[in-house]
Amino acid sequence: MIIGIDIGGSTTKIVGIKETLLLEPLTVEANDPIASAAGALGKFLNANALSIKDIELIRMTGAGASFIQKDLLGIPVEKVEEFKALGHGGLYLSGLEKAVIVSMGTGTALVKANGNCISHMGGTGVGGGTILGLSKAMLNLSDFDNIVNLAESGDLSLVDLSIRDITQGDIGNLPPTLTASNFGKMSDKATKSDLVKALLNMVFQTIGMMAVLASKIEKDNDIVMTGNLVKVPQAQKTFHELAKLYNVKFHTPKYAQHCTAIGAAISYKNH
Numbered sequence: 001m002i003i004g005i006d007i008g009g010s011t012t013k014i015v016g017i018k019e020t021l022l023l024e025p026l027t028v029e030a031n032d033p034i035a036s037a038a039g040a041l042g043k044f045l046n047a048n049a050l051s052i053k054d055i056e057l058i059r060m061t062g063a064g065a066s067f068i069q070k071d072l073l074g075i076p077v078e079k080v081e082e083f084k085a086l087g088h089g090g091l092y093l094s095g096l097e098k099a100v101i102v103s104m105g106t107g108t109a110l111v112k113a114n115g116n117c118i119s120h121m122g123g124t125g126v127g128g129g130t131i132l133g134l135s136k137a138m139l140n141l142s143d144f145d146n147i148v149n150l151a152e153s154g155d156l157s158l159v160d161l162s163i164r165d166i167t168q169g170d171i172g173n174l175p176p177t178l179t180a181s182n183f184g185k186m187s188d189k190a191t192k193s194d195l196v197k198a199l200l201n202m203v204f205q206t207i208g209m210m211a212v213l214a215s216k217i218e219k220d221n222d223i224v225m226t227g228n229l230v231k232v233p234q235a236q237k238t239f240h241e242l243a244k245l246y247n248v249k250f251h252t253p254k255y256a257q258h259c260t261a262i263g264a265a266i267s268y269k270n271h
Helices: 033-047 063-067 082-094 128-139 144-151 192-218 233-246 256-270
Strands: 002-007 011-018 026-029 057-061 075-079 098-104 108-114 117-124 179-181 222-226 249-251
Touching: 002 033, 002 063, 002 082, 002 256, 011 033, 011 256, 026 033, 033 063, 057 082, 057 256, 082 098, 082 108, 082 117, 082 222, 082 256, 098 192, 098 256, 108 192, 117 192, 128 144, 128 192, 144 192, 144 233, 192 222, 192 233, 222 256, 233 249
Parallel strands: 002 057, 057 075, 098 222, 222 249
Antiparallel strands: 002 011, 011 026, 098 108, 108 117
16 A cells, blocks of 8 residues: 655644545644654544554655655655645546646745646645634634634625726726735724624635636646635635636546645656
């Protein structure tokens, strides 16, 4: 069995692949990369009734992978460049031959993947870390699930300036509800729910528009969204709106949160 581990800024993800069988991925939270990698491996072995001797190789990627040396608990470790793992994982999970792959984690990265040809297109520091940091600074909120739940009942019209707020006519093909300026209206009546909804809207519009522009540059309308933020309802709503507006297709495959770990493991056959 080949194990893929992605050690990120706040979570570590692990997956196992035996021939063509993908075992259920797992996620652990830990700040120390070595402890989180060992903990993730132990949890994965226990959950799947496996022993260390069942593992042939660990393919490791992510920011924290540099802290791990040649082996983990006696199992050989190979390092995989993170963008290559992201590209391989995105194509594998989506079933596409080529696409723009977006990883939404603490920050955001974009790669262009076409078979085994994978290149980093760029990224932005806007991501999950932005949501947590600004929520803490503005509203003293630090629980991510609480932030997302609060946003469900928020009203963007009390915070964001829309196109219909600034013109009575049409601007090209843009709908009147489209955001003209994030936080550009900012009513004194805005509640915590309104503010966190506007914050999520700003983050996902920024990520979504970067993905759209990347797809236009590459003349490829398929965009695969991966990473921890895919599970946020506001993300899917925003991407759906952008897909209709710019004639692109956003894909959110099963196991999208574990894409890079899966990419590290499955890229072994292309290694």
